[in-house]
Amino acid sequence: MPRTLISLIGDEESQRLAVELWRAARTATDRPPTAERVQRVASKVADRVGAGHVALLAHYGERPAGMLVAEPYAGDDGPDGAGGHLSMVFVDPALWGCGVAGALVRSLQRGDQGPGWTRLSVWTREANRRALRLYRARGFLATGETTTLHEGDVIVRLEWRAG
Structure with missing residues (x-):
């Protein structure tokens, strides 16, 4: 089994690859952009x-x-230096189930390529069983917060805390 290597997205080529991975994943879930x-x-x-x-x-x-984008968490009280928010996690559909998304999230949780946040949050579609399995396997718990997207899909918020 090949090894999963994680690096920072920096140059235009890595940004292009990230967008292409996002597009392929969206298309595979019947939501072509x-x-x-x-x-x-x-x-x-x-x-x-x-x-x-x-x-x-x-x-x-x-x-x-695969690709992951996260930014500092900003709650009702403003930015939170100890927390981050995952805004995008997408994997090439041909590699779903190979542990790529887990490796990306694990890298962020360990602080390998980032600020070492002790809390992370993410919103995902309630119907996205694959994403829910990923986040639960990485220690995320449902917060009870939900909202509905403009197309009618319910999304749920999950949160992870270190230690």
């Missing part, structure tokens, strides 16, 4: 990289395999 949406995500990735937020690219062997 429009060209406008792809451009918005490309801008978001570039903005987060430019702001010094955590943006990770995983390679499974030599193959680009």
